[in-house]
Amino acid sequence: MIANVSRRSFLKGLAGAGGLVLGVQLSPVAVLLDDQEGDEAQPFEPSIWLSIDTDGLVTIVAHRSEMGTGIRTSLPMIVADELEADWDRVRIEQAVGDRRYGSQNTDGSHSIRAFHDGMRRAGAAARQMLETAAAEAWDVDERECTARLHTVVHEPSGRSADFGELVSSARELPVPDAGNLVFKTRDEWRYVGKDVPIIDSVGITTGAARFGLDVVLDGMKFAMIERCPVLGGTLSSLDADDTLAVPGVEQVIELPRYEGSPAFQALGGVAVIAKDTWSALQGRRALQLTWDEGANATYDSTTYAETLLESARRPGAVMRESGDVDAAMAAAAETIEADYELPHLAHAPMEPPCAVAQVTADGCEAWAPTQNPQAAQGMVASALGLSPDQVTIHVTLLGGGFGRKSKPDYVVEAALLAKQIGAPVKLTWTREDDIRHDYYHTVAAIHMQAGLDGDGRPTAWLQRSAFPPIGSTFDARARSGGAGEMGQGFSDIPFAIPNLRCENGPADGHVRIGWLRSVCNIFHAFAVSSFADELAAAAERDPLDYLLELIGEPRRIDLRAQGVPYSNYGGSAEDYPIDTGRLRHVLQLAAGKAGWGRELPEREGLGIAVHRSFLCYVAMAVHVRVDDRGRIAIPRVDVGVDCGLAVHPDRVRAQMEGSAVFGTSLALTGQITASAGRIDQSNFHDYTVARMNAAPREVHVHLVENEEPPGGVGEPGVPPFAPALCNAIFAATGQRIRSLPLSRHDLSKA
Amino acid sequence: MTTLHVNGQEYTLDGVDPEMPLLWALRDHAGLRGTKFGCGMAQCGACTVHVDGRAVRSCVYPVGDLGDREVTTIEGLSADGGHALQRAWTAHQVPQCGYCQPGQIMAAAALLSENERPDDAAIDTAMSGNICRCGTYQRIRAAIKTAAEGK
Numbered sequence: 001m002i003a004n005v006s007r008r009s010f011l012k013g014l015a016g017a018g019g020l021v022l023g024v025q026l027s028p029v030a031v032l033l034d035d036q037e038g039d040e041a042q043p044f045e046p047s048i049w050l051s052i053d054t055d056g057l058v059t060i061v062a063h064r065s066e067m068g069t070g071i072r073t074s075l076p077m078i079v080a081d082e083l084e085a086d087w088d089r090v091r092i093e094q095a096v097g098d099r100r101y102g103s104q105n106t107d108g109s110h111s112i113r114a115f116h117d118g119m120r121r122a123g124a125a126a127r128q129m130l131e132t133a134a135a136e137a138w139d140v141d142e143r144e145c146t147a148r149l150h151t152v153v154h155e156p157s158g159r160s161a162d163f164g165e166l167v168s169s170a171r172e173l174p175v176p177d178a179g180n181l182v183f184k185t186r187d188e189w190r191y192v193g194k195d196v197p198i199i200d201s202v203g204i205t206t207g208a209a210r211f212g213l214d215v216v217l218d219g220m221k222f223a224m225i226e227r228c229p230v231l232g233g234t235l236s237s238l239d240a241d242d243t244l245a246v247p248g249v250e251q252v253i254e255l256p257r258y259e260g261s262p263a264f265q266a267l268g269g270v271a272v273i274a275k276d277t278w279s280a281l282q283g284r285r286a287l288q289l290t291w292d293e294g295a296n297a298t299y300d301s302t303t304y305a306e307t308l309l310e311s312a313r314r315p316g317a318v319m320r321e322s323g324d325v326d327a328a329m330a331a332a333a334e335t336i337e338a339d340y341e342l343p344h345l346a347h348a349p350m351e352p353p354c355a356v357a358q359v360t361a362d363g364c365e366a367w368a369p370t371q372n373p374q375a376a377q378g379m380v381a382s383a384l385g386l387s388p389d390q391v392t393i394h395v396t397l398l399g400g401g402f403g404r405k406s407k408p409d410y411v412v413e414a415a416l417l418a419k420q421i422g423a424p425v426k427l428t429w430t431r432e433d434d435i436r437h438d439y440y441h442t443v444a445a446i447h448m449q450a451g452l453d454g455d456g457r458p459t460a461w462l463q464r465s466a467f468p469p470i471g472s473t474f475d476a477r478a479r480s481g482g483a484g485e486m487g488q489g490f491s492d493i494p495f496a497i498p499n500l501r502c503e504n505g506p507a508d509g510h511v512r513i514g515w516l517r518s519v520c521n522i523f524h525a526f527a528v529s530s531f532a533d534e535l536a537a538a539a540e541r542d543p544l545d546y547l548l549e550l551i552g553e554p555r556r557i558d559l560r561a562q563g564v565p566y567s568n569y570g571g572s573a574e575d576y577p578i579d580t581g582r583l584r585h586v587l588q589l590a591a592g593k594a595g596w597g598r599e600l601p602e603r604e605g606l607g608i609a610v611h612r613s614f615l616c617y618v619a620m621a622v623h624v625r626v627d628d629r630g631r632i633a634i635p636r637v638d639v640g641v642d643c644g645l646a647v648h649p650d651r652v653r654a655q656m657e658g659s660a661v662f663g664t665s666l667a668l669t670g671q672i673t674a675s676a677g678r679i680d681q682s683n684f685h686d687y688t689v690a691r692m693n694a695a696p697r698e699v700h701v702h703l704v705e706n707e708e709p710p711g712g713v714g715e716p717g718v719p720p721f722a723p724a725l726c727n728a729i730f731a732a733t734g735q736r737i738r739s740l741p742l743s744r745h746d747l748s749k750a
Numbered sequence: 751m752t753t754l755h756v757n758g759q760e761y762t763l764d765g766v767d768p769e770m771p772l773l774w775a776l777r778d779h780a781g782l783r784g785t786k787f788g789c790g791m792a793q794c795g796a797c798t799v800h801v802d803g804r805a806v807r808s809c810v811y812p813v814g815d816l817g818d819r820e821v822t823t824i825e826g827l828s829a830d831g832g833h834a835l836q837r838a839w840t841a842h843q844v845p846q847c848g849y850c851q852p853g854q855i856m857a858a859a860a861l862l863s864e865n866e867r868p869d870d871a872a873i874d875t876a877m878s879g880n881i882c883r884c885g886t887y888q889r890i891r892a893a894i895k896t897a898a899e900g901k
Contacts, residue, residue: 068846068884197843204848205839206831207784207824211849214783222778247767276778277787278770350788350796350849350883399786399849400883431789650843654886658846661885684793684881692887693878697870699888 044171046129048100049122050079056150056164058085063095064115065106065371066200067349067401068658069714070651073198075111075119077191078647082123082184084147085163087191092199097373097393104395106371107406107515109614109712110570112647116710124181126170133170134161149190195650200397212369212396215356217424223417224280224428225255227269227437230293230677231262231511235270239288243272246286248279253420255413262512263474264379266413267437273421277428297677299510301344301443304674308507309339311466312445316505317480319491320564323499328460332451335460336538340448340527341739344672345441346687347516351399352434355414358424363390366418368411369398376408380415391415402662403515407439435687436679439514440672442467446527451499456539457549458495463531464503465490465524472509479506481520483565489524489613489719491564494578495532496552511674517662518715521613525719526726526740529609533727534736543727544591544608551610554581569615575709576615582642582704583610586619589640589702594621600732603627603749607728609720610640614712617642617704620660620720622696624728630747634664634696634725639717641701644708652713653701659717660699665689667722669743752813756780757826768814772806773797775813776823784824784852788881795880798853798860799823805860807879824852827859834900835859838893846884854880858894867898 043059045051050060060076072092080090095101103114127147134152135142138159145154153160186193203209228234240252251273258265270287274280329335355368363386370376373393381388398405414427429437444467451460469485471478481504483491491502516522536546556577559566568576587610594606603626610619619640625633639656646652669688673680681687726737729747737745752768754761754775763779771790776782776799785808788796792807799808800822827833835855838844845851854877861868861876868876873891882890 066847068848070846195843197840198845200848201840201843201845202831204845204851205824205836205855206828207782207852209848210783211786213787216781216783248765275765276770276774278767278774278778281790282767348883350794350847350881351786352788397849398847400847402883428787431791431794654843654846654889657888658885661887662883664885683791684789685791689881689883690885690887691878691881692890693874695885695887697888 042171044167046126046175047122049119050083050126052126052163052167054164054167056089056162058083058090058163059093060090061095062092063101063104064111065104065373065395065398065401067106067371067398067405069655070198070648071106071111072200073196074648074651075115077196078116078119079123081189081191082120083127084149086150087196089150094395096395097377099374104373105375105406106401107403108569109714109716112710113615113712116647120183121178121181124183125175128176128181129170129173130163130166132173133166137161137169192647193649196648209397211351211399212367213351213354213399213428215367215396215426217356217358220356220424220426221250221273221421222275222277222280222428223271223273223414223425224284224430225269225271225413226284226287226289227267227433228291228293229436230291231296233291233293233297235289236292237290238270242286242288243283246279246283248275249283250274251421253417255416261474261476264375264408264412266383266409266416271417273417273425281430293677296510299674299677301673305341305443305445308443308445308466309341311505311507312339312447312464314505316464316466316503318501319483319486319504320500320502322562325460325462325499325501328499329449329451329462332460333454334452335449336452336535337447337449338531338534338738340446340523340530342444342523342526343740344443344511345516345666345670346435346438346672346681347402347404348434348687348689349398349400349402349404352429352431353404353410354426354428355411356424356426357411357414357418359384359415359419363392364415364418365392365394366411366415367394367396369396369405370408370411371398371401371406372408376411379408379412383412383416384419402517404439407514431684432682435681435683439473439512441516441522442469442513444523446523448527448531450531450535452535452539456535456541458497458535460499461495461497462501463490463493463527464505466505466507467520467523468507468509468513470513470515473512473514479508480504484567485520487566488520489528489611490520492559492566492578493528494557494580494583494612495550510677518613518718521611521719522666522722525609525611526723529611529720529723530726530738533607533730537730544587544596547608547610548584548587551580551583554584569712571615576711578612582617583612585704586610586617586640586642589704590619590621590638593640593700593702594623594636594638596621603732605728605731607724607726607731609724609727611716611719613716613719616711616713616716618656618716618720620724622721622724622728624725624732626729626732626747628749632668632742632747635698637696637699639699639701640704641717642704642706643711643713644706645710646703647710649703652703655713656701656717657699660721661690661695663718663721663725664695667725667740667742668694669741671741754780754813754816754821755818756782756821757823766813769812772799772808772811772813772816772821776808782823782825786849786852788850794850795857796850796853798856798880800856800860803860803863805857824856827855833859834897835862835893838897841896842889842893844886844889844893846886850880850882854882854890858890861894862898868894
């Protein structure tokens with residue numbers, strides 16, 4: 001026992017150690033709760049992840065951000081399951097940003113796979129301690145005591161005790177070492193693999209759920225910021241007289257531009273502080289401003305696209321090479337080339353960026369819909385000259401994220417304003433702010449080239465990708481994606497081709513580039529899966545058969561063993577190899593469910609694509625109908641998905657359904673363009689996203705059940721959709737689509 | 751002084767500009783924050799409420815135009831969250847992030863009050879003004895049908 005150590009200082013000590021793993025959090029010291037010793041009403045807190053009070057109420061900490069994946073339900077389900085808790089006696093508590101939880105950055109589709117094992121350990125450790133406590137109380141063999149639905153039962157005697165009754169003795173016990181934990185077997189799982197209603201559904205449907213924009217503090221002011229329309233510009237003149245004359249407007253504050261690269265910093269601009277949102281909006285409209293727009297004022301996305309395509313057509317940095325591509329290409333019976341172009345996209349979460357902050361002598365407290373509370377904490381601390389432990393970030397529900405809310409610039413803005421005005425403040429971004437000042441999905445050009453043998457099979461394969469990298473947001477000199485971005489669906493291409501080279505061309509960034517749901521996989525999957533379909537057509541082969549042949553025999557590919565720099569989404573080659581057997585299986589599954597090969601009416605078609613990303617395999621078969629006027633309808637999508645263990649199958653299905661709609665948005669109309677450095681779009685009338693009447697009418701999700709470890713789910717459904725749709729359009733009309741969005745193309749009947 | 755009649759209650763609000771959209775009067779002044787801001791220009795439907803039973807976009811509806819009309823928000827749709835649509839939304843596990851769903855439910859409620867058994871085309875027409883960026887449309891459609899059937 002460690003006596004006289006307060007929990008607070010204990011946890012501070014832990015946080016100071018940085019980057020903690022779950023095993024440490026479950027070390028025996030974690031249970032010794034010191035200054036509360038002897039108080040029997042105190043809860044039992046065997047780890048930072050859960051506590052049980054004397055009434056038996058289990059509180060499980062959700063440390064990842066809820067933006068629609070169901071993670072606030074599914075990770076706690078794992079804990080509750082191993083604990084043998086009654087789900088009706090579980091409450092969920094959202095964690096503040098704190099390094100002791102490990103990564104809280106809810107992106108990269110990695111919440112389940114990064115924390116599945118840890119959540120199981122937390123639940124199992126607490127269960128075993130309750131069983132031990134019961135055995136000691138009854139003076140019986142611990143092995144005869146079993147936790148079952150919130151009760152520990154001694155089978156031979158029939159004695160039982162509710163978890164709540166065991167709390168006061170369990171909390172005196174050491175936490176078992178990770179090596180001594182016994183886990184439930186798969187057939188004993190009570191919640192994992194079952195469809196548990198998400199915990200927020202009632203709150204959402206009654207309007208009680210609290211998102212970032214719903215936070216209110218006493219004495220709170222309302223802020224809007226006018227930002228330079230061109231990235232990197234600075235304010236040259238400000239006349240706020242008209243603004244200050246607007247009723248309800250209280251102050252106008254100039255915020256300096258960020259220093260160096262934008263990164264996660266506040267962009268800067270002119271803030272209007274008012275008594276409510278409407279006054280702030282009216283006041284902002286009345287600002288008289290001029291800007292020195294700076295070097296990015298030359299950015300024109302139309303001319304830039306030509307530059308980018310030139311970069312993709314030139315030799316670039318070699319990211320992967322096998323065989324002798326040049327010799328094989330020269331010897332080929334036929335070569336085929338194609339270029340693909342995809343534009344910038346905006347995230348456009350339904351809840352725009354927003355945050356509430358207050359600054360006192362003790363530090364800063366902020367409430368925000370953030371995917372990344374620890375980054376928000378660090379950035380706010382640095383902007384305010386505080387240490388991170390003086391900054392508390394409360395995570396609200398997120399009204400969508402898609403990667404936008406991983407970047408905490410808007411939290412920093414709110415904190416800076418709260419400090420300046422000495423009062424709590426709510427910062428709201430309008431939709432126009434959101435569309436014009438996003439961290440955009442990057443623009444890309446891809447050049448594909450194949451050398452074919454006499455049967456139309458590729459003997460040589462060259463692919464080049466050029467796009468301004470995410471790194472350019474953090475360092476203006478960054479011009480290449482490198483292994484990380486190229487490893488998203490390009491240098492990890494799983495085709496069995498003897499001579500293959502993958503290159504990356506340079507490109508400059510002129511807007512903030514960020515990661516958007518599935519990131520570079522969007523354009524890489526589009527190019528690779530479209531090109532495969534083109535080659536099949538050239539060879540007059542069935543696209544499915546041809547694609548299966550490209551993938552080749554079931555095998556496990558270890559790129560790192562071949563010397564290819566590849567992050568594999570943080571997964572090991574042992575647990576998460578590139579498994580072409582799984583790829584083939586989902587492809588055949590989707591095709592079979594879609595009735596691949598069946599006769600369809602004129603101007604209807606089926607298209608297919610398969611893609612592995614975020615350690616998950618997804619194939620989509622899209623059925624399209626193109627009317628004589630060129631309008632597209634999508635009656636049905638069949639999705640084959642192998643994400644390994646599906647902790648919450650219904651949420652996996654929901655993510656795939658949503659991915660098909662997200663894919664529809666980007667395929668049909670998604671594009672952000674720029675003229676003279678300014679973003680041309682501003683709201684949902686000109687940055688259109690799929691509505692019910694454009695979305696696929698039916699999305700059927702077919703889940704593969706196996707014993708594989710869990711992979712990602714939130715993002716991997718997006719990449720295969722657009723190429724499958726465009727391949728379907730080719731099947732329906734004979735028209736090949738090499739650039740998105742489809743609104744650029746006339747699909748009407750000739 | 752501005753008086754609003756919302757969910758059967760009277761709200762007397764001080765210092766509210768008659769031009770202020772109903773959305774901001776509800777959210778910032780009446781403390782009813784279930785109605786959401788999404789676009790500010792009647793493009794997305796997140797702010798949908800009922801005025802005298804008809805679905806309106808509160809983000810472009812000036813409070814000065816309300817007069818004595820009765821406003822219903824998501825908080826007032828049912829006393830206990832037990833409206834057939836709310837139950838159907840939970841049964842189908844419609845929400846992902848959930849932000850647009852109050853507006854979706856209010857749009858659907860207005861539809862069902864005018865058309866007890868809407869077909870797919872009627873649902874498309876009534877619901878295509880409401881954007882869901884998570885892409886829950888398929889379940890929204892199913893939930894509306896379930897609610898209409900009184901299941």
